[in-house]
Amino acid sequence: MTTVPGIRTAVEAHLAEQLGTFAREFVAELEAQGRLVEVGGAxxxxxxxTQVETWQNCPEAYHAAVDTIVEDCGYPSEVAMRIATALNxxxxxxxxEDRAPEPAPEPEPEPELESGPGPGLESRRASVPSPNRKGLMPVGEDPEPRHDRTPASSPLVPAARGAIVLHLADRGAGRAMVEHGAAPVPRRVDGEVPRVRPAxxxxxxxxxxxxxxxxxxxxxxxxxxxxxxLxxxxxSADGERVTVAIKATCLADxxxxxxxxxxxxxxxxxxAGHAQVAAGTLDGVAVHLTAHGVPELLQEASDAAADPFYLWGRIYDLGxxxxxxxxxxWLSLGxxxxxxxxxLLILRGTDGPPYPLASxxxxxxxxxxTPPPSELPTDGMAGDSA
Structure with missing residues (x-):
């Protein structure tokens, strides 16, 4: 039987289809096992x-520090790990102190190929596998270290988290309390709904x-x-106190x-400059008053008084x-x-005794x-004692 070149028989087509199906299933199985990466992804x-191994070797306080920096400060996880490493x-x-994170091991340099022909050149070339048609390379045949050594149950490092941080209720469950006052680890609470908050x-x-x-x-x-x-x-409220600001037009304000x-x-x-400052208390809350223009008003009142005396934010004209x-x-004795x-002042209509203005x-x-009387009253006029 003579076959025409370029024309595939039914048997050849069937074999090609079976090989294609087998190849697709093989590649899918490698991808499912995590043993297939792109060229350069090893x-x-x-x-x-190495990050996973380093994370597992770190103390609990280091984990808490990284989580705090990521969740409360909003830094990327890699930056948070660097900060925590520096603090450690x-x-x-x-x-x-005695369990510092181990630095990532340096990758081993690849052996240089000899520039000239030699007996070992062909063997080295033969040991390096070539990528398949999809540009993929089975990890098991890669000369670089295998990456399936980490057990499937290994926790992800913070690098696996994105910009959204999940505050899970069971985060850190089972961790022992760190000595020297470290922050407590959140515990699982039955029925608690996880909170989602931007970092x-x-x-x-x-x-x-x-x-x-x-x-x-x-x-x-x-x-x-x-x-x-006016x-x-x-x-306004300012923390645990209240602040009041006014622009006084007279001392009555x-x-x-x-x-x-x-x-x-x-x-x-x-x-304080062109303002007078005082403080009071209302319902146990401190109230701070800043009255603009009061120093000038006090000076004007002092200049206009016959016998001025300043006491506790007020001008008294003893005349x-x-x-x-x-x-x-009450009248001043001078x-x-x-x-x-x-x-010293006395009550009008009495012979004393004199009392200090402050009292x-x-x-x-x-x-x-009030304007004083034209003359002092005589004995016998009604008067009260102090």
Missing amino acids: GVLERLR RKGLIPGG SARTRAVGWGSASARAVSVAAALQSDHLAR EAMQI WEYWLDAIGAPRNVRTRT MGQVDRVDRI RRQDERGMP IVMAHGPLTA
């Missing part, structure tokens, strides 16, 4: 294997608690009661806000009578209590100025 698998070498990771998400503000909540409540109350005033500029923030009668004020909260009038210069303010304040 080095990638080798680095992954400095002795800053507890329990890792770069900001955590909740540190320090938020009942004190901050009270500050927000006090700020809201001040805004509701006083923010409509001199009010800003009222300044005194109004001292009472509004709960400042005591003997409040200590100070000048005038001082009316307390029950409408009694004398001072001691070397500190505290003025009168604390006991019967606030005081407001």
Whole structure:
């Protein structure tokens, strides 16, 4: 029987189809076993294997440090491992001084081929397999180290995670507590749903608690009661305190806000540039007042007073009578209590005794100025004792 070249018989076609099917099944089996990589991919698998081995040899504190850097700081896992490795070498990771991560082994240099012909050249060339038609190479026949040594149950290193970090409930289950105050490892909680959070998400503000909540409540109350005033500029909560800013047009505005923030009668004020600063307390929350323009108003009041005296953020004109909260009038004797210069006052209509201005303010304040009478009253006129 004569066959025509170029024309395949039915037997040849059947054999070619069977060989093709066998080749496809063989390649699929190699891929399923993880024994088939692209040309040049053996080095990638080798680095992954060394990372897995290094990760398994690290102490638990090192694992916790890497996880914290990746999840809370948003750094890539490779950067997190480098940072944790540097901290471990400095002795800053507890329990890792005697188990430092082993560096990845350097790849062995490939033997150089001889430039000239020789008896070993052909054998070396023969030992190097050539890639198949798909550009793939079975790992078992690759001269590079095999990559199926890692057991299938080996945990993935952080490099396997992407930009989305899963906060799994069972992450780190079974790990022992690290000594020297390391962060505790989360435990599995029945029924807990894993939280998904971007690695770069900001955590909740540190320090938020009942004190901050009270500050927000006090700020809201001040805004509701006083923010409509013309001199009010800003009222806001700042952490565990409340800040108030005003632009005073008269000293009455300044005194109004001292009472509004709960400042005591003997409040200590100070000048900061063109503003006067004071502090009070409302419902256990510190309230800081910044009153712009008050230093100039205090200076104007001092210049206009016949006998000015500055005490606790206020100017008292001792040349005038001082009316307390029950409408009694106190008059200055023109004398001072001691070397500190505290003025002495007496209740009008009495012969004394004299009292220091500070004591009168604390006991019967606030005081407001009133024009003095043309002459002092005689004995027998009604008067109250201090």
